[in-house]
Amino acid sequence: MIKFPDCPLCSSPASHYYTQITRDFLQCSNCRSVFLHPKDYLSPEAEKAHYLCHNNDPEDVRYQNFVRPVTNRILQDFSTHHKGLDFGSGTGSPILKILKDNDYDVVQYDLYFHNDAELLTQRYDYIACSETAEHFKEPYKEFKQLTNLLNPGGKLYVMTDRFEETRDFGTWFYKTDPTHVFLYHEKAFEWIREEFGFGELRIEGRVVVLGL
Numbered sequence: 001m002i003k004f005p006d007c008p009l010c011s012s013p014a015s016h017y018y019t020q021i022t023r024d025f026l027q028c029s030n031c032r033s034v035f036l037h038p039k040d041y042l043s044p045e046a047e048k049a050h051y052l053c054h055n056n057d058p059e060d061v062r063y064q065n066f067v068r069p070v071t072n073r074i075l076q077d078f079s080t081h082h083k084g085l086d087f088g089s090g091t092g093s094p095i096l097k098i099l100k101d102n103d104y105d106v107v108q109y110d111l112y113f114h115n116d117a118e119l120l121t122q123r124y125d126y127i128a129c130s131e132t133a134e135h136f137k138e139p140y141k142e143f144k145q146l147t148n149l150l151n152p153g154g155k156l157y158v159m160t161d162r163f164e165e166t167r168d169f170g171t172w173f174y175k176t177d178p179t180h181v182f183l184y185h186e187k188a189f190e191w192i193r194e195e196f197g198f199g200e201l202r203i204e205g206r207v208v209v210l211g212l
Contacts (some may be wrong), residue, residue: 009139018169032185034163048112056090058097069207070130070157071098082125088132095128123151130159134180147196158208
């Protein structure tokens with residue numbers, strides 16, 4: 001019997017779910033999420049090169065509109081005296097631009113492009129994590145860190161395309177990006193809420209709001 005890696009989020013057993021050419025996807029028996037087999041991860045160098053191919057222009061109105069579900073919620077829930085973090089901001093962040101244009105106190109962190117470790121020693125009232133969580137190779141570690149970065153009463157806004165078992169996985173575009181390694185089922189966010197002590201969980205389209 002083949003032994004597959006356990007789920008990197010909740011550590012539960014996983015089984016084979018789908019093979020895309022040579023890339024194997026596994027499904028967690030507990031949180032129901034689908035994740036890429038670690039053997040198929042890109043190297044850090046290849047991953048960074050892939051991100052550099054993205055056309056991330058924060059001045060692009062279409063890109064700004066894409067992240068509006070996140071920024072609108074932040075503008076609604078917090079004010080200019082609160083401190084925020086755009087986690088996984090990439091090469092250029094429309095979230096940062098929109099919030100700064102509204103005089104919000106927000107900084108950006110990105111593993112490859114804005115890697116200021118000092119920012120991860122501070123605390124924030126809100127954290128935007130847009131189109132980033134699906135890149136987490138160690139989602140448990142990442143969500144634990146994000147929780148620890150929040151002040152009491154803080155909120156985490158995660159935008160990602162969620163996996164549903166009713167999807168036609170073979171034609172789902174989201175899984176074809178080689179850097180998308182963890183595809184969250186709704187049950188995964190329920191597990192995250194319980195595991196890390198969030199009192200609030202709201203799922204609004206592609207945006208998940210977790211509040212302490």
